[in-house]
């Protein structure tokens with residue numbers, strides 16, 4: 257080990273510390289903060305303000321159940337960027353229905369290095385188009401993944 261200089265050792269320590277930090281840093285993030293998942297909140301802006309996300313972070317969708325003035329929200333995973341842009345749900349996958357946003361909310365772990373496109377899918381894309389209920393996130397890899 258004598259041939260490893262002081263600087264190299266310092267650098268290795270720094271890397272080790274950084275990877276520990278990154279590991280312990282997996283976050284649980286409530287989408288929209290106190291606003292939750294609701295009609296009319298700009299989630300594109302929220303993502304810009306709350307990025308970056310990292311692999312293994314959890315997004316939590318909290319939303320009200322259907323009521324007289326609210327036919328209900330949901331969480332869909334859209335297949336690609338174009339379906340996200342156009343709010344096209346034809347190949348979307350339902351992750352959480354109208355009654356799954358209560359209590360602690362619905363949690364999704366961002367466990368892959370890929371783009372995630374989420375949207376609320378009710379009313380033929382009305383939530384997504386007019387209500388801005390969509391978001392796009394690419395979690396960044398961590399040191400130890």
Ligand SMILES: *[C@@H]1O[C@H](CO)[C@@H](O)[C@H](O)[C@H]1NC(C)=O
Pocket residue numbers: 298300301304388
């Ligand atoms: C939502 O926020 C984004 C980013 O700030 C902005 O570009 C967009 O125009 C906003 N949308 C609406 C409908 O305000």
